[in-house]
Amino acid sequence: MTYTMPVPLPSALVDHHAVDLERKYTDGWGLKVEDVAAAPSGDIYALYSVHRFTRGVAGDEADPAKAHFGYSLVTRYAPDGTVLATAVSGQSEHYLRQDTTLGGPTTGLGRDLWWAKGLCVLPDGTLAATGPGDHTHLITADLTAVTAHHGMPRSRHENGPRDPFATWISTTPAGRLLCTTGEYGLYNYGNLLNNIVAITDRPLTPTSKPTLQALASMEAEPVKHTEADLRPDVLFNGMPVGMDHRPRPSLTEYLTGLQQTARRWDWHDARLGRPAVVREDLFVVPIFGHINRGGSRGQRFAFVLVSDKGEFVGQLGGMHLHRDSPFTGFCFAIAADPARERIYHLNRYGLFAWTATGVRAQRLDLEEARFKLLKHFTLVDCTPTGELVLVHRTQHLMLRVPCPASLGDLGQVVEDALRSYAKERTALKKRWQPVNWHWVDSTAPLHRL
Incomplete structure (x- = not known):
């Protein structure tokens, strides 16, 4: 079994837009992996985006070889790493000209799937692609069709249908959905920002959207709420979340009270990350402070343990605000292994592992030569x-790292995986012949959503 997999660009897209793969991203184009999700069957799905926006080219340019473009793609892999299929969602209204050759707004996706940032395999095998505005698209497991869409305007001043679901979704071992949803008015912003951590006991299907039960809020008092801002699909104590009704104390109130050296403004303009499932009744919720233009290393951050009853159980310990700061490179992601009740985090300074109690069990220092590639x-x-799934940011390759039976062996396992990565990357280069680390695929089926 291979543990290294390429993130491919469909040859049809490259040819249609005459993409210059040698061109630097600073010239106005780019490829970025947004998320990866694994199914119990062993199949793996990758969500990524590709765009081109070049100065001097009009937004209504008719020639696809010159026109701006933006796509979201989802690729499905077999357990052995074979690319099975890729689906492409058409151009966003962010680009003035709508080219529907490779999918487009006529499919009903419009710009919404272009903004997709999260991917989750639901218990029935359906994919949920999610993003800002609590947009949720349901996609069949074979990537051939979109079966449902939920969403709402990103700004409270925009018009449009208001049928949201969630910005992030993760599944529990029993099949419940752990989600985050947004609210208007956080820190007096007009945009919809993640604020509520919630869970649902009923499945999300193309014909049924379950009610979410709020467990925690990041900020307790969004401003200027009216009855129009109530979320009837998100309940707390049986009533819709909105106005002055949401779980309290909020995460920021809890952290301010817990950290006696913290000041009230340390958590002002904080942001909520994607929660991870530690076990059926325990979740870890990332929260990080304001991002400064001049650099944010040393700013407050926390990974809070929350029960499925909304109780604050504690925090992940053993991280230094400056020495282990996730603000360098904005590495706020957390991953959890419910089967073994472990939690993992990777940033530019280390790979961390915790037990379910929040006790740090391992820290691999990325300054060590054998781990430096992890940066x-x-x-x-x-x-x-x-298996931990890692994505190389510039070589557009995914690496699966088997988790050891004992966390004390994590260092050796990671070292072996990085050594295998170098060998498998060489073999892939001979077979795929990438151009500037761009892997072009012409064999797997391409579905236009």
Whole structure:
């Protein structure tokens, strides 16, 4: 079994837009992996985006070889790493000209799936692609069709249908959905920002959207709320979340009270990350402070343990605000392995592992020569079989790292995986012949959503 997999660009897209793969991203184009999700069957799905926006080219340019473009893609892999299929969602209204050759707004996706940032395999095998505005698209497991869409305007001043679901979704071992949803008015912003951590006991299907039960809020008092801002699909104590009704104390209130050296403004303009499932009744919720333009290393951050009853159980310990700061490179992702009740985090300074109690069990220092390559990877997922999935940010390759039986062996396992990565990367280069680390695929089926 291979543990290294390429993130491919469909040859049809490259040819249609005459993409210059040698061109630098600073010239106005780019490819970025947003998320990865693994199914219990062993299949793996990658969500990524590709765009081109070049100065001097009009937004209504008719020639696809010159026109701006933006797509979201989802690729499905077999357990052995074989690319099975890729789906492409058409151009966003962010680009003035709408080219529907490779999918487009006529499919009903419009710009919404272009903004997709999260991917989750639901218990029935359906994919949920999620993003800002609590947009949720349901996609069949074979990537051939979109079966449902939920969403709402990103700004409270925009018009449009208001049928949201969630910005992030993760599944529990029993099949419940752990989600985050947004609210208007956080810190007096007009945009919809993540504020509520919630869970649902009923499945999300193309014909049924379950009610979410709020467990925690990041900020207790969004401003200027009216009855129009109530969320009837998100309940707390049986009543819709909104106005002055949401779980309290909020995460920021809890952290301010817990950290006696913290000041009230340390958590002002904080942001809520994607929660991870530690076990059926325990979740870890990332929260990080304001991002400064001049650099944010040393700012407050926390990974809070929350029960499925909304109780604050504690925090992940053993991280230094400055020495282990996730603000360098904005590495806020957390991954959890419910089968073994472990939690993982990777940033530019170390790979960390904790037990379910929040006790740090391991820290691999990325300054060590044998782990230094990890600085180029992003942690995106932990599979049901206990493999960490890492994505190389510039080589557009995914690496699966088997989790050891004992966390004391994590260092050796990671060292072996990085050594295998170098060998498998060489073999892939001979077979795929990438151009500037861009892997072009012409064999797997391409579905236009």
